[in-house]
Amino acid sequence: xxxxxxxxxxxxxxxLADLAKALGHPARVRILEVLAQxxxxxxxxxxxxxxxxxxxxxxxxxxxKRVDLIQGEIAGPRTCYCLNSKTLTRAxxxxxxxxxxxxxxxxxxxxxxxxxx
Amino acid sequence: xxxxxxxxxxxxxxxLADLAKALGHPARVRILEVLAQxxxxxxxxxxxxxxxxxxxxxxxxxxxKRVDLIQGEIAGPRTCYCLNSKTLTRAxxxxxxxxxxxxxxxxxxxxxxxxxx
DNA sequence: AATATTAATCGTATATTGCCGATTAACGAT
DNA sequence: ATCGTTAATCGGCAATATACGATTAATATT
Numbered sequence: 001x002x003x004x005x006x007x008x009x010x011x012x013x014x015x016l017a018d019l020a021k022a023l024g025h026p027a028r029v030r031i032l033e034v035l036a037q038x039x040x041x042x043x044x045x046x047x048x049x050x051x052x053x054x055x056x057x058x059x060x061x062x063x064x065k066r067v068d069l070i071q072g073e074i075a076g077p078r079t080c081y082c083l084n085s086k087t088l089t090r091a092x093x094x095x096x097x098x099x100x101x102x103x104x105x106x107x108x109x110x111x112x113x114x115x116x117x
Numbered sequence: 118x119x120x121x122x123x124x125x126x127x128x129x130x131x132x133l134a135d136l137a138k139a140l141g142h143p144a145r146v147r148i149l150e151v152l153a154q155x156x157x158x159x160x161x162x163x164x165x166x167x168x169x170x171x172x173x174x175x176x177x178x179x180x181x182k183r184v185d186l187i188q189g190e191i192a193g194p195r196t197c198y199c200l201n202s203k204t205l206t207r208a209x210x211x212x213x214x215x216x217x218x219x220x221x222x223x224x225x226x227x228x229x230x231x232x233x234x
Numbered sequence: 235a236a237t238a239t240t241a242a243t244c245g246t247a248t249a250t251t252g253c254c255g256a257t258t259a260a261c262g263a264t
Numbered sequence: 265a266t267c268g269t270t271a272a273t274c275g276g277c278a279a280t281a282t283a284c285g286a287t288t289a290a291t292a293t294t
Binding site for chain 3: 172176191194
């Protein structure tokens with residue numbers, strides 16, 4: 001997808017990058033928030049809360065579905081969207097691992113201490 | 118009361134999406150890992166550890182610099198790259214907020230009841 | 235000054251993304 | 265069966281992203 005050759009990146013790197021890519025658009029981040037807030041997670045409701053056309057929102061939903069961050073259940077003529085907590089947990093773990101794993105670079109082996117939040 | 122059709126995305130959403138976009142390529146995730154592991158964080162060292170040409174790596178470094186996840190310090194003819202712990206911490210907070218903020222949906226496969234209108 | 239080295243940038247080609255209007259498919263209701 | 269509604273997909277276009285070789289700018293060494 002990214003380069004034409006065999007991609008020689010580790011699987012966890014590819015997986016994390018793919019998840020990040022899916023989160024790499026304001027509309028898609030917003031969609032996740034909307035799905036978390038809205039009891040009825042119907043596509044039309046999402047469209048109504050985004051400044052984008054229905055076709056565009058549908059594409060963003062497709063991208064979120066691709067990485068399994070959301071699921072779509074057909075309910076009559078509508079589609080009810082739902083967060084996938086399993087993938088969300090997986091994503092959270094991967095991002096946490098990344099951030100805690102890379103610490104800081106000041107001097108070799110030394111981990112930068114983080115200010116308390 | 119806001120008209121969501123005409124309003125732009127909230128700043129925190131844009132900021133998070135922008136960080137995610139910067140992490141949305143295996144090469145850039147890998148660069149962060151390399152910078153965390155490699156004591157001397159010189160550009161050439163990074164290039165040596167990636168399956169990409171120097172010009173391409175330079176572009177990825179530029180993207181990471183754009184969102185301030187890394188810093189480049191000119192050291193003679195070389196450039197010493199360094200993780201920016203401040204932005205990393207900020208990013209970790211934002212991702213954590215996203216994941217914990219949206220919690221989870223229902224159990225997998227289960228669909229919300231539709232509200233009649 | 236001349237040369238070697240490093241890394242950013244240029245130029246370019248290709249692929250992907252983002253956006254929308256229009257269309258289609260699926261479904262409920264009449 | 266027809267109509268209206270919903271949402272996915274199609275077609276097309278512009279913008280962005282990715283990749284690389286070639287070039288340039290900066291510096292260190294000789």
